Each structure stands twice: as C-alpha cells, then as structure tokens.
Amino acid sequence: MLYSSFLAALGGISIATAYPSGLLSPDLSTGSSADVNPFVGKNYYANSIYAAKLDETIGAFTSKGDTLNAGRAKTVKSIGTFLWVASVADLTKMASTIKEALAEQQRTKKKQIVQLVHYNLPDRDCSAGESSGEYTSANNGLALYKKNYVDPFAAAVKAAPELTFAVILEPDSLGNAVTNLALPFCAGAAPGYEEGIAYAISKLQSPNVHLYMDAGHGGWLGWDNNLPLAAAEFAKVLKLAQKKQAGSKIRGFSTDVSNFNPYVANPRANYTQFSHSYDERSYAESLAPFLTNQSLPAHFIVDQGRSGLQNTRPTWGDWCNVKAGFGQTPTTVTNSSVVDSIVWVKPGGESDGACGPKINGQTAPKAGMWWNDYVMELVKNANPPLKPSS
Numbered sequence: 502m503l504y505s506s507f508l509a510a511l512g513g514i515s516i517a518t519a520y521p522s523g524l525l526s527p528d529l530s531t532g533s534s535a536d537v538n539p540f541v542g543k544n545y546y547a548n549s550i551y552a553a554k555l556d557e558t559i560g561a562f563t564s565k566g567d568t569l570n571a572g573r574a575k576t577v578k579s580i581g582t583f584l585w586v587a588s589v590a591d592l593t594k595m596a597s598t599i600k601e602a603l604a605e606q607q608r609t610k611k612k613q614i615v616q617l618v619h620y621n622l623p624d625r626d627c628s629a630g631e632s633s634g635e636y637t638s639a640n641n642g643l644a645l646y647k648k649n650y651v652d653p654f655a656a657a658v659k660a661a662p663e664l665t666f667a668v669i670l671e672p673d674s675l676g677n678a679v680t681n682l683a684l685p686f687c688a689g690a691a692p693g694y695e696e697g698i699a700y701a702i703s704k705l706q707s708p709n710v711h712l713y714m715d716a717g718h719g720g721w722l723g724w725d726n727n728l729p730l731a732a733a734e735f736a737k738v739l740k741l742a743q744k745k746q747a748g749s750k751i752r753g754f755s756t757d758v759s760n761f762n763p764y765v766a767n768p769r770a771n772y773t774q775f776s777h778s779y780d781e782r783s784y785a786e787s788l789a790p791f792l793t794n795q796s797l798p799a800h801f802i803v804d805q806g807r808s809g810l811q812n813t814r815p816t817w818g819d820w821c822n823v824k825a826g827f828g829q830t831p832t833t834v835t836n837s838s839v840v841d842s843i844v845w846v847k848p849g850g851e852s853d854g855a856c857g858p859k860i861n862g863q864t865a866p867k868a869g870m871w872w873n874d875y876v877m878e879l880v881k882n883a884n885p886p887l888k889p890s891s
Contacts, residue, residue, distance in 0.1 A: 538800075538833060539665055539711040539752065540842040543614035545581025545831045546602045550594055551848045552578040558850065558876050572889025573880050579890065581831055582806065582845045583616040583669065587869070588635050589649050592657070599661050606663065614665045617658075618758075618846065619705075621650045622671050622697045624690035628681045631821070631854030632868045638693045647700050655704040666710045667802065669846065670698050672758040676717035679727060679734050695738050702742035703749050713802055714738070716754040716788065718762050720817035723778025723787060732791035739797065752841070753800030754792070757781045759847040761823050763808050764835075772817045781805075782837050789839045799839050805829045806845035809884035822857030822865045822875060825849075826882025850876030 555578050562571035586595045599615060606613045623642025625634040636642030658666045675698065678691040698714070705712055714735055716722060722731040735754070742749040766773070766780035778784035781803045789799035809826030827849055833842050852875070854868040861874050880887065 536798075538841045539667060540614055540802075540833050542612060543665055544605075544609070544611045545844075546598075546605065546613040546615045547579050547581045548584045548598045548615075549601055550584060550598065551582050554848075554850060554871050555876070557871070557873050558880065561873055561877060562880075569889055570877070570880050572891065573883065573887040574876075575890040576887045577827065577849070577880065580845060581614075581616060582848050583618050585618040585620055585848070585869075586654065587618070587620045587632075589621070592650070592653055595654070596657055599657060599664065602664055603661060612665065614667055616667045616669075616844065616846075618669045618672065619651075619654060619701060620671055621646060622674055622690075623693050624686065625671075626673065627687040627690040628673075628677050628684055629854075631856065638690065643693050643697055646697055651697075651701050651704055655701075655707075658705065658710050659707040662707070662709050664709060667713065667752075667844075668705060668710060669713050669715055669755045669758065669802075670701055672715040672755070672846075673717065674698065675715065675734055675738065676721055676731075679717075679722060679731050695741060699738050699741035699745060702739065702751060703746035706746060706749055711752040712750075713753050713755040714751055715758055716756050716801075718757040718760045719776065719778030719781055719784030719787075720760075720762060720773070723776055723784040725777065728788055728791045731788065732795045732797065735792070736795035736797055751798065753798050753802070754785075754788070755802050755804065755844075755846065756784060757804040757808065759807075759853065760804065760820060761808050761811075761814070761825050763811055764803055764805055764829060764843060766811070770812055770817070772815075782835075782840065785839050786837060801840045802842050802844045802846075803835075803840060804846035805843050806847045806849055807879060809879075810882040819857075821853045822872070824858060824882075825879060826884050827879045827887060828884065849879045 555574055558574045559571050562574060584598050602613045602615045621634050623636035623638045623646055626632040636646050674694040677687045678694055681687040682691060702712060763780050764782050769779045773779035778787045785801040792799045805828035807825040808828035813824040829843050831842060831844050835843060850871055852865045852868055852870050852872045855865055857865050863874055866872055
C-alpha cells in the first residue's frame with residue numbers, strides 16, 4: 502500500500518456498523534458446490550529464482566556462526582512464493598519456472614500450483630512511483646503491454662495445461678482508481694489500468710488459470726465508505742473483460758500484497774480503531790457481501806509473507822520496508838469460508854523502494870533489489886518461528 506493511498510482512504514472512515522440493505526451477511530461465500538478452491542490438494546511450487554537469492558542469506562548467517570537461522574533461511578527456500586513477472590524480460594523467468602514446475606510435478610507425482618504476479622501496466626504505481634515500470638501511456642504503452650506482455654503471458658500458461666496457475670493481476674492499480682483520482686497522474690492512468698486489466702482477464706481464460714484481482718488491503722479499501730466503491734470498480738473491470746470475451750471470469754481477489762497486516766489481529770493495532778477491517782480476515786469478510794451484491798465471486802487469497810511481527814509501525818500508512826518478520830506459511834486452513842488460502846506474494850528480501858528505516862546504518866535499495874540485511878531480520882522475527890532445515 503502506498504502512503505498517499507492511505508491518506509485518500511482516510512476520507513472514507515465511517516463507524517457505522519450496519520451493512521446496506523439487500524447485502525448478504527459477510528460470512529457467506531458465493532459460488533456453487535462445484536466451485537472448487539484451486540489451492541486444495543496442490544503443492545505450492547517454490548520457484549528457484551527466489552530460492553537462489555536466499556543463498557546469500559544462508560551464507561551470512563553461517564559466517565556469523567548462527568546455524569539456527571541459517572537453517573531457518575534454508576526452510577524459506579522451500580516455501581512456495583509468488584514469482585513477479587514485472588517486465589517483458591521477466592517472461593523468460595516465467596518460462597523457466599513453468600518448465601521447472603512441470604519437471605517437479607513429474608518427479609514427485611504431486612500436483613503443483615504455480616503462483617504468478619502479472620505486473621506491468623503502463624503508468625504503474627501512479628501514486629508513489631517507487632515501482633514504476635517500463636511502459637507509459639504517453640508512449641503507446643497500453644498497446645505494447647497487450648501485444649508484448651499480456652499475449653505471451655497468456656500463451657505460456659495455456660501451453661502448460663498440466664499445471665495449475667494462480668495469477669494476481671496488477672497489485673495496487675484498481676485501488677488507486679478507487680481512492681486516488683484526485684492525483685492528476687492517477688486520474689490519467691486509471692482508464693489504462695481498467696482497460697489493461699480487462700484485456701488481461703479476457704486473455705487469461707484457460708481452465709488451468711485462476712485469476713485474482715488485487716483488492717488492496719484493509720487499511721486502504723476496507724473503510725466502510727470504500728467497500729462499495731471498490732466492489733463497483735472491480736465489477737466495472739470484469740464487465741469490460743466480458744465485452745471482450747464472453748464468459749470471462751475471475752476466481753476472486755488478493756489482499757495485503759506486499760503489505761504487513763495480520764490475518765487475525767491479536768491484539769488489534771490502535772490505528773485500526775475506527776475500522777471494521779482491522780485485520781485481513783475481517784477485511785475479506787467485510788468486502789464479501791459487497792462483491793456478492795455486484796455478482797462477483799467472494800473468494801480471497803491473503804499475503805502473509807511479511808506479517809509475522811506486528812505493532813512496529815506508528816501508522817497504518819507506513820508501507821515501505823517496515824520492520825517485519827516472515828508470517829504464517831501458505832495454507833488452505835484459513836478459518837474463513839471466503840478465504841481460499843494464506844499465501845506469500847511479496848518475496849521477502851526484495852526491497853519496497855529506497856525508503857523506510859535503515860538497517861545496520863544502511864538505506865534500502867531501489868524497489869525490487871535484494872536487501873540481505875532485511876531478509877535476515879525477516880528470518881529472525883518470523884512468527885510463528887520457522888523450523889530449521891538441515
């Protein structure tokens with residue numbers, strides 16, 4: 502979540518407790534009995550690209566004689582984490598990951614779910630710019646995005662029908678379209694966001710692909726006044742996709758991507774006192790009836806990759822390289838009828854940007870770059886503690 506997004510979200514604070522008339526209760530899941538959670542019975546594939554980066558972390562702990570945390574870092578290598586496909590060049594990494602996952606499935610005879618973040622819209626990250634991408638709308642970015650990025654991405658997953666894919670679509674983008682249109686750059690970017698995501702949905706309709714639109718997090722879109730606005734925006738984009746390809750559908754929504762909110766807050770942070778979406782399970786269950794009212798599927802995946810250490814930031818708006826720990830590992834045991842899975846989306850150790858607190862006197866590197874001191878803190882602060890591997 503971006504700080505400017507948080508400020509915009511504050512305008513939606515309400516302490517009303519009732520849901521608008523005509524909405525289903527928030528604990529009610531949508532979908533038929535044939536609507537199967539795609540994560541159930543699958544192995545969360547651990548991609549080798551992220552695993553290789555952790556070798557530096559293991560080496561750093563080992564050099565300090567810290568064999569316990571070196572073993573814990575080895576465990577992280579085996580935890581299924583999303584691969585971010587954030588440029589055309591990253592399509593090559595995606596192809597190698599698919600090839601490796603197919604080999605792993607054949608070797609182990611266990612069905613793999615490959616987790617991908619589809620992240621390359623023009624004018625990306627309009628409200629902060631720490632994660633701006635390779636395309637701009639001013640330079641024909643939308644057409645290039647469709648032809649050079651979306652089309653080959655869709656072809657790659659379609660060509661591997663033996664695998665199951667969970668794909669998160671363009672984190673933060675539609676959240677900015679809901680709350681940040683007062684920012685001129687976001688107002689100009691939003692139509693491209695909507696068109697680009699709709700196009701991606703229409704192209705990613707292979708039966709082995711399960712799409713999750715990004716829904717920000719509880720501290721952003723979870724305020725009472727923002728919930729119906731968010732659902733309406735999501736419905737608008739899906740309807741646009743259905744005009745491009747009849748029958749286009751999504752599985753659901755992702756929350757807390759690259760953020761630090763707990764799945765269940767105990768205790769809740771003081772800065773959440775005016776929100777019913779004070780943790781991510783509460784947010785999912787608060788948003789669910791508004792989605793249902795828009796004929797959208799109320800299914801969620803929740804990023805807990807860096808949510809293990811709580812109450813380290815003074816405000817909900819702090820989003821950049823917050824002091825954190827690895828959180829609950831991926832599981833379909835969610836204790837919520839609307840949450841498909843806890844997942845790890847943000848690869849812990851990849852910087853949020855050149856911002857946030859220093860570690861050992863070092864300033865954070867640019868977004869996406871590896872920050873080994875930070876991942877060492879994630880390992881040490883993990884909650885629940887990671888079991889070491891030999």
